[in-house]
Amino acid sequence: MVAAAPTLKYDIKDINLADLGNQRIEWAGREMPVLKQIRDRFAKEKPFAGIRIVACCHVTTETAHLAIALKAGGADALLIASNPLSTQDDVAACLVRDYSIPVYAIKGEDNDTYHRHVQTALDHRPNIIIDDGSDVVATMVKERQEQLKDLLGTTEETTTGIVRLEAMFKDGVLTFPAMNVNDADTKHFFDNRYGTGQSTLDGIFRATNVLLAGKNLVVAGYGWCGKGVAMRARGLGANVIVTEIDPIKAIEAAMDGFRVMPMDEAAKVGDVFVTVTGNKHIIRQEHFASMKDGAMVCNAGHFDIEIDLKSLATMAKEVKEVRNFTQQYILENGKSVIVLGEGRLVNLAAAEGHPSAVMDMSFANQALACEHLVKNQGSLEPGLHSIPADVDKEIARLKLQAMGITIDSLTPEQIEYMNSWTVGT
Missing domain, CATH: 3.40.50.1480 (Adenosylhomocysteinase-like)
Incomplete structure (x- = not known):
């Protein structure tokens, strides 16, 4: 140095x-x-x-x-x-x-x-x-x-x-x-799936110390990041719900054993929400209005636009910091929505990435x-x-x-077979 x-x-x-x-x-x-x-x-x-x-x-x-x-x-x-x-x-x-x-x-x-x-x-x-x-x-x-x-x-x-x-x-x-x-x-196979999967939940835990087992955790987006979050959350006992716009990813999530539904429906039953879409306003005013009292929302996408915090602020009569990187928005109807990491990357805002x-x-x-x-x-x-x-x-x-791991190599015979069209069954 x-x-x-x-x-x-x-x-x-x-x-x-x-x-x-x-x-x-x-x-x-x-x-x-x-x-x-x-x-x-x-x-x-x-x-x-x-x-x-x-x-x-x-x-x-x-x-x-x-x-x-x-x-x-x-x-x-x-x-x-x-x-x-x-x-x-x-x-x-x-x-x-x-x-x-x-x-x-x-x-x-x-x-x-x-x-x-x-x-x-x-x-x-x-x-x-x-x-x-x-x-x-x-x-x-x-x-x-x-x-x-x-x-x-x-x-x-x-x-x-x-x-x-x-x-x-x-x-x-x-x-x-x-x-x-x-x-x-x-x-993307490793960083997005295993990295985001682990670090997102790490950020949620550090910000809230919440127990995920038995809770409904909603993952918005089933790309590689969404797959990682869903996989890790299920491993901790959460009931995972996936929301998607892509029919192929949606059916993949369903076949992976997750419940799939629109955000309008998921908003009513979710306890914890994680956005990982790369798009804007995935969770917005009508969703906040139908959430349970104390529902927690966070983002693991890149920018802080996936959660429509401006709309949430207009719905709130009070906003207070209840823990580090944890804000409680108390709505006019008396219910509250908890926002983690100011809607920014929760794994980096509240944890170490x-x-x-x-x-x-x-x-x-x-x-x-x-x-x-x-x-x-x-x-x-x-x-x-x-x-x-x-x-x-x-x-x-x-x-x-x-990692101390070795793998096989093709034999000359296998290489020849893979490069030939004349050999069949």
Whole structure:
């Protein structure tokens, strides 16, 4: 580790939190062997020498290892928060003090501060943007067109961000390559399902200490994140209800053993609600009005728009903080609705986010996606690009190796059979 340069600029809560951040970053590293191997290679090869990288991410112990790996690879890296409540202030302090990485992130920062930090990130004139929700990319396209000539590309690892990038491509404004980290198998199969599944319930428990066994837990959305939440909640004894708009996902949820119904019906019977759709106003005024007294609502999608809190505020005669990250909205009819984490990502607002073991694979994808952009600069067409299959499989291989797991290989005879059309039954 190196001491921070005296001229290093940053905006964090308290540099004196760095010692605690250092301990927690080291602890997370125990569960991130894949990213460590990539970082060691980057340190030798310096693939990012002369490259400016801006990362807009949740500033957690796991993200710290990604930032450290990029810097080890020679990057001129800068980190900002992708969500006002997802920053771990001690981690931000450690990255500034011990690794000389400029960080602009404060847990609880207001929207003005958040948008100022986005502008600071763009002032860095990035060649690569690692985005989490596509706010930095969208802001560059809308307000900093002259900087697009310096952009080699971006990476995105959220469903919300991918939806935005697809819309940008449809509108003809995605004039650069964007790596779709979100859909890499070693990302969404594990991060979305096991990471979101565990960390969302962790956030609910820390905020409320509620017992899930026997309660009706409503999961809005049955994508990979929704599957993870539903799976883990059932394992804890909850009666899980799924709401969906996609008939294929709905029938999958039904065949997985969950009750499926519209939100209008689920609102009447649910005790705990979790939104994981990436869309807006999934739970809104008419749903609040029909909920049980004391129903709890939270969000595990990226932005704080899945729950219509503005409508809820207009329905409430009083709002009070009853626990950390737990607000009680007392309605005119005397019933109350409990909102966790201000409607933001409950697993990061009220807990610590995904376990390090799954973020190891997600951030390995991010690091290698950045390397792919550098190696293929000038040859990648504008638009969304998948993580190469061989990269995805290599990450899985490294993870298995770190877990001490070996698997079979095809025999020559099997390879021949798989490549032949002349051999049948």
